Amino acid sequence: xxxxxxxxxxxxxxxxxxxxxxxxxxxxxxxxxxxxxxxxxxxxxxxxxxxxxxxxxxxxxxxxxxxxxxxxxxxxxxxxxxxxxxxxxxxxxxxxxxxxxxxxxxxxxxxxxxxxxxxxxxxxxxxxxxxxxxxxxxxxxxxxxxxxxxxxxxxxxxxxxxxxxxxxxxxxxxxxxxxxxxxxxxxxxxxxxxxxxxxxxxxxxxxxxxxxxxxxxxxxxxxxxxxxxxxxxxxxxxxxxxxxxxxxxxxxxxxxx
Numbered sequence: 271x272x273x274x275x276x277x278x279x280x281x282x283x284x285x286x287x288x289x290x291x292x293x294x295x296x297x298x299x300x301x302x303x304x305x306x307x308x309x310x311x312x313x314x315x316x317x318x319x320x321x322x323x324x325x326x327x328x329x330x331x332x333x334x335x336x337x338x339x340x341x342x343x344x345x346x347x348x349x350x351x352x353x354x355x356x357x358x359x360x361x362x363x364x365x366x367x368x369x370x371x372x373x374x375x376x377x378x379x380x381x382x383x384x385x386x387x388x389x390x391x392x393x394x395x396x397x398x399x400x401x402x403x404x405x406x407x408x409x410x411x412x413x414x415x416x417x418x419x420x421x422x423x424x425x426x427x428x429x430x431x432x433x434x435x436x437x438x439x440x441x442x443x444x445x446x447x448x449x450x451x452x453x454x455x456x457x458x459x460x461x462x463x464x465x466x467x468x469x470x471x472x473x474x475x476x477x478x479x480x481x482x483x484x485x486x487x488x489x490x491x492x493x494x495x496x497x498x499x500x501x502x503x504x505x506x507x508x509x510x511x512x513x514x515x516x517x518x519x520x521x522x523x524x525x526x527x
Contacts, residue, residue: 271331271458271474274374275338282373283336287479290342296477296486297346300328305490309391310355310431314454314472317465328490329463330354331456331474333395333433335363336374340381344388356385357395357433357456360420367420369398379424386425393431394418394452403440410443414450431455444470460499462492475499 274287288296300307306324308316310331316323330347332339335358347354361369364378377385386392396402396413397420405413414432422428430453434443437458447455448470459473467473475489476499488494 271333271456271476272339272343273333274336275332275342276336276374279336279338280374285479286476287336287338288477288481289479290338290346292479292481293343294346295483296481297330297350297352299483299486300330300352300490301350303487303490307352307354309353310393310454310456311391312353313463314431314469318469329474331433332356334359334373334399335377335382335395337377337381338375340377340385344385344390347390348388353389353391355391355393355431356382357393357431358382358421359395359397359399359435360417361397362399367397371398383425391431392421392425392429393433394421394429395433396435399435401436401438402434402443403438407446410446411450414446414452418450418452433457439471461495 272288272293274283275290275293276287277289279287303326305326305328307330308324308327310329313323313327313329330352331354332343335356339356358377360367362372363376363382382392394414394417397416398413400413402410402413418429428451432447432452432455434455434457439455439457444455454469454472456472456474458476460475461473463472463474475495477486477489485498488498
């Protein structure tokens with residue numbers, strides 16, 4: 271899971287960014303190890319049907335829709351012939367739907383269409399990037415449906431895949447994603463994706479600015495994942511309890527009155 275690809279990102283995106291040189295080296299490492307990148311829809315369809323996946327499959331994804339995905343990542347992906355999936359927050363992209371909430375320089379719609387034409391799968395990532403599990407039903411449905419409608423209008427085809435902002439979801443959110451028409455959805459979890467996770471809770475591992483060559487090699491080979499992300503998992507569990515408490519309070523009679 272990637273976010274921004276930039277030499278000099280803004281402070282808000284720096285930790286979850288990678289430099290163009292690092293990204294190029296990481297894609298070369300995937301090629302050198304004989305891994306086979308697949309798209310999100312391809313992965314989910316294979317697991318649904320029971321068809322075998324190609325040898326040593328790996329999923330390359332980008333969240334949010336930062337401009338560097340077009341400027342820096344696309345040429346590298348094209349050089350290697352690698353498919354990838356880009357999950358866009360429609361209200362963050364430059365253009366007629368921009369809500370002004372973007373954290374850094376984002377793609378415009380012409381660039382998104384060029385990425386799609388180059389074989390990058392375009393998926394949904396909500397409209398304004400909220401924590402979906404904290405939203406009421408009307409706001410949740412708006413985020414999912416408006417994102418899907420905009421992507422369909424701009425690209426001429428409905429998106430098949432979705433990624434949860436911040437990786438957060440619960441049973442209600444996953445049900446809403448399915449009912450909105452998305453065929454599969456990705457979380458974070460910082461663990462390897464497994465068929466048993468189901469098509470609406472597939473996990474990914476995070477690539478950061480501090481991910482060096484040795485750590486990246488471990489990630490794509492599936493080694494020491496738990497140790498690498500031990501601190502992240504502790505924080506995630508603690509925050510899950512906090513979010514659950516907030517949801518319970520929000521649903522109490524008289525809350526927000």
